[in-house]
Amino acid sequence: MELTDDIRYMQQALALAREGVGLASPNPTVGCVLVKNGQVIGRGFHMYEHRDHAEIVALKEARGEAEGATAYVTLEPCSHHGRTGPCADALIHARVGRVVAATVDPNPQVAGQGLARLAQAGIQVTAGVLQEEARELNNAFAKWIVTGSPYVVLKAALSVDGYLAPPPQTRHTQAPHWLTGAAARAHVQQMRHAADAILTGIGTVLADDPLLTDRTNLPRRRKLLRVILDTQLRLPLSSKLVTSADDDLLVLCHESAPAANEDALLELGVRVERIQASQQQINLVNALRVLSERQITSVLVEGGSRLNGTFLASDLVDEVDLFYAEAELGHGAVPFAEGGPSPCLLEQRLSRLSKTEFGSDTLVTGYLRDPWAS
Numbered sequence: 001m002e003l004t005d006d007i008r009y010m011q012q013a014l015a016l017a018r019e020g021v022g023l024a025s026p027n028p029t030v031g032c033v034l035v036k037n038g039q040v041i042g043r044g045f046h047m048y049e050h051r052d053h054a055e056i057v058a059l060k061e062a063r064g065e066a067e068g069a070t071a072y073v074t075l076e077p078c079s080h081h082g083r084t085g086p087c088a089d090a091l092i093h094a095r096v097g098r099v100v101a102a103t104v105d106p107n108p109q110v111a112g113q114g115l116a117r118l119a120q121a122g123i124q125v126t127a128g129v130l131q132e133e134a135r136e137l138n139n140a141f142a143k144w145i146v147t148g149s150p151y152v153v154l155k156a157a158l159s160v161d162g163y164l165a166p167p168p169q170t171r172h173t174q175a176p177h178w179l180t181g182a183a184a185r186a187h188v189q190q191m192r193h194a195a196d197a198i199l200t201g202i203g204t205v206l207a208d209d210p211l212l213t214d215r216t217n218l219p220r221r222r223k224l225l226r227v228i229l230d231t232q233l234r235l236p237l238s239s240k241l242v243t244s245a246d247d248d249l250l251v252l253c254h255e256s257a258p259a260a261n262e263d264a265l266l267e268l269g270v271r272v273e274r275i276q277a278s279q280q281q282i283n284l285v286n287a288l289r290v291l292s293e294r295q296i297t298s299v300l301v302e303g304g305s306r307l308n309g310t311f312l313a314s315d316l317v318d319e320v321d322l323f324y325a326e327a328e329l330g331h332g333a334v335p336f337a338e339g340g341p342s343p344c345l346l347e348q349r350l351s352r353l354s355k356t357e358f359g360s361d362t363l364v365t366g367y368l369r370d371p372w373a374s
Contacts (some may be wrong), residue, residue: 002327006100009033009040009072010130013100016045016054017074017137019192022220023047026295027073028105028141029330030054034096036064036069048221053078053086058093067095074129074134076105079114088114093122098124099297104140108374135372140196140298143318143371149288151298153370154311155185155191155321156336162343163333164305178188179325183358189216191321195300197225197291201307202234210304211240225296229282229307237268252287284314309340318371320350322364 008142008151008211016031024030024046032054034042044057055077071077077087077099090100099118104127105111119125135142140151141259157179158164165177178185192214200212205228214224223246228235233255235242241249242265250271253262262272275286282354291299301311311317322343350366357363 003187006129009035010102013072014130016043020045020047020132022218026297028138028280030075032058033072034066034069035053041065041069049327051084053087056090059090070098070100071096072100074102076101076110076315077114078110080109081119088117089174090271092121096123097337100126100129104128105132106185107145124259139371140282144297149294150291150296152301152309153319154315154317156302156308158336158343159329162325162336164336165334166329167332179327180323180361181359184323184361187358190299192224194217195298196296198300198302199227200303202228203303203306204228205239205241206237209240211244225250231282233257234345237264241271242268254282281337284311284316303337305335309337310335312340317368319367320346324362327358
């Protein structure tokens with residue numbers, strides 16, 4: 001089969017994998033297409049609750065007709081026993097003739113062993129077809145499975161001159177200032193849908209009274225966990241966050257936070273966790289560790305200037321997404337990252353820089369580290 005066919009069928013497998021966004025975590029999103037005599041005989045993608053991996057779903061759809069077929073899978077078939085048996089063994093048992101994998105599995109328990117097992121069984125193996133696209137789908141899984149820490153995406157909406165918001169004295173409290181248009185904000189909702197958690201600081205909550213929900217209406221296995229860093233538990237009980245809490249709001253606070261405030265939040269269904277900190281600031285490494293223990297593989301940071309600066313200074317950001325609007329805010333406006341780099345300087349540090357237009361707004365995306373590097 002020619003490379004053009006490999007790309008075409010792998011694109012179909014990637015489209016299937018994307019259907020698993022929001023449904024597969026903490027497992028990776030994976031798609032599989034089985035092709036025999038130029039015809040697709042099986043398709044599948046992984047959903048955590050259904051247990052079956054993408055390859056198994058596709059094999060079941062093929063109804064015993066997979067002998068000699070080519071399996072296109074976006075991630076190397078697993079070779080170990082987890083919640084299910086090894087997919088490599090299932091493909092061998094089905095007597096497929098060839099397996100095309102977009103990328104090897106970052107999981108140290110697999111990491112090439114699945115492909116090796118297939119090759120040892122006499123199955124032709126090809127790897128690396130549309131690898132970059134496949135890896136981008138599972139950056140969060142790669143970071144979490146290798147390091148035990150969530151993948152951190154820092155997102156900000158900025159004026160064309162690189163500011164977050166107008167000068168504080170010109171703003172009304174609990175009233176967000178929209179810089180970007182509807183198309184860009186709709187894309188942010190897609191980003192929220194792809195994340196396990198969204199995180200912000202109490203300063204942003206007090207200024208904007210945000211809801212911080214996934215409003216795509218797309219299915220997801222777990223509710224988007226809304227995480228607030230609030231050292232002294234100043235979160236208003238009347239805030240949109242608290243009044244909408246439905247086992248999806250976690251407040252991380254300092255050990256010295258008032259017990260009465262914690263009790264009031266707990267009565268309203270808000271989860272509170274105290275974290276060791278220094279200088280009355282929550283340690284972000286400890287905060288991310290708390291989230292990882294809850295099997296949170298990805299965190300979308302939508303914070304203010306201080307939180308952006310702290311995350312960047314702590315070298316905890318993996319991906320940066322900057323939305324630029326056409327408006328200028330001028331001198332005295334709120335900087336992008338307090339004590340940190342300007343957006344322009346930050347962009348110079350980013351790798352694999354890309355730009356996407358959303359109406360009159362521009363999204364600049366780049367990476368500070370590659371979670372697949374190890």
